[in-house]
Amino acid sequence: MQKPTRLALLKDIAEFLNEETETYSMLQGALESLIKGSDFTTGWIFFIDEAGEHEVVSDVSLPGALTKQNSKYMCEGSCWCVQAYQNKKLTKASNIINCSRINLANQAYHEETDGVTHHATVPLKSGDEQYGLLNVAAPHTTHYSEENLELLESVAFQIGSAIKRILLTDQEKEAARISERNRLARDLHDSVNQMLFSVKLTAHAALGMTQEDVSKKAFHVIEETSQQAVSEMRALIWQLKPVGLEHGLVQAVNKYSALLNLEINVQVEGLIDLPNIIEENIYRIIQEAMNNTKKHSHTSTILLKLNQQQHRLLVDIEDEGTGFKEDQVDLQSHGLNNMKQRVKVIHGKITIDTAPDQGTHIHLDIPLK
Known part of the structure; x- marks a missing residue:
């Protein structure tokens, strides 16, 4: 030819x-x-x-x-x-x-x-x-x-x-996605979240006013269900928009871990002062790691190490949970693939070290320009 x-x-x-x-x-x-x-x-x-x-x-x-x-x-x-x-x-x-x-x-x-x-x-x-x-x-x-x-x-x-x-x-796409997530988070907070909270308050008030057992049970169920819905909505809003990130990465991580009922030990070396796009993606990666720990690791404790050097940020996320086989990393969750994609966006490297009953260690190496 x-x-x-x-x-x-x-x-x-x-x-x-x-x-x-x-x-x-x-x-x-x-x-x-x-x-x-x-x-x-x-x-x-x-x-x-x-x-x-x-x-x-x-x-x-x-x-x-x-x-x-x-x-x-x-x-x-x-x-x-x-x-x-x-x-x-x-x-x-x-x-x-x-x-x-x-x-x-x-x-x-x-x-x-x-x-x-x-x-x-x-x-x-x-x-x-x-x-x-x-x-x-x-x-x-x-x-x-x-x-x-x-x-x-x-x-x-x-x-x-x-x-x-x-x-x-x-x-540009990442900036647009962040803007759209922030808009959606505001809409959910200002409308759906407020309505659920109103339902909860109304049910609580009605519970105190009625004397009928059947009505009391019904209002009690409505109040509890509304509270659960409010909690889930807050978690969803956190997923969409990291409320509190404006006060720093560490504070945002601590707040989200409390939301998931996880105990997180944060160790910091250096001054954590990151460009917005890096801070946003690092937070999302840590957030995803915490979600995976909550869902899959059968442990409630995480160690997070942040080390900002002159030209790079090193992040270690560790738990002592159940772990999994390394050749099944991509099969564990859609979240792990999201983490890898976010690392690519900020030109970094991700290493996942895990084995059954040996816990999971995620290491990030992110260049800072």
């Missing part, structure tokens, strides 16, 4: 990127198009955080040697291109003469290299913001032509712009 011209390939990739709204599917689709429409036969994309830690977020047709042991050679350790990227010495598409990842994989699994020994790399960026690296390779190729490097740079520019667009769109 004839390869498309360079201009046609760039046009196809640009049209695809313009339609994508999710980062990871966008990266995978763009990489697949590049490999299919060029002389490259394999490729992979690293996201790299401010600490220089990398994550493989997309790959196409990796040689078997690089996929062994759960892609060990791709995930572990460092390499020249990641270090050069971190030191801002990698500014354009370049040939990598000696790749430690490929070398180690090829030494261990020489028969499964697909002839790949060298790769080309290019940073993914938009303006002054960097996101990671796009790497590509082809069999029995130790040096990639200027034409191929120019193609790589063009695709990387398109991908970097698409990443920036999606991030900005996600931030």
Whole structure:
């Protein structure tokens, strides 16, 4: 099958990127198009955080040697291109003469290299913001032509712009969601919650006025049911709008734990002073963790550690409940997936360490810019 011209390939990739709204599917689709429409036969994309830690977020047709042991050679350790990227010495598409990842994989699994020994790399960026690296390779190729490097740079520019667009769109959507939740919380508080409270007061007053046993029982049931409904409505309003967050994250967490009848031990290092979007999402994540403890862990005690450093926030949420199998983390609740999504929005990392009868430990590492 004839390869498309360079201009046609760039046009196809640009049209695809313009339609994508999710980062990871966008990266995978763009990489697949590049490999299919060029002389490259394999490729992979690293996201790299401010600490220089990398994550493989997309790959196409990796040689078997690089996929062994759960892609060990791709995930572990460092390499020249990641270090050069971190030191801002990698500014354009370049040939990598000696790749430690490929070398180690090829030494261990020489028969499964697909002839790949060298790769080309290019940073993914938009303006002054960097996101990671796009790497590509082809069999029995130790040096990639200027034409191929120019193609790589063009695709990387398109991908970097698409990443920036999606991030900005996600931030706008999150701001809109927060605004809508706040509006709905106000409406519920001002209307439904007040009506339920009025029903409760009316039932209480009627209970004191009637002498009939049947009526007393009926008004008593109405009063208790109304009180339960008021309590549930308050919990729902807290879910929608963290009343009290304006007084700080710690106070909001303490109030919500009291609402759930949970005992929370909060330990703080540093001054907790966070940007609004980070504070909102961190609170929601802690809130979700408390909900999961209440529902699933069979314990009423939580340890929360907050450690704000100069450039990052570390959060640890621990309980000594029943825990669960790590390979069933995503099956535990819709809430855990929400937590992971919120961590992505604020560009952080989440680690969930749990086992049956060993409790649950959630660790968050959030960069602060």
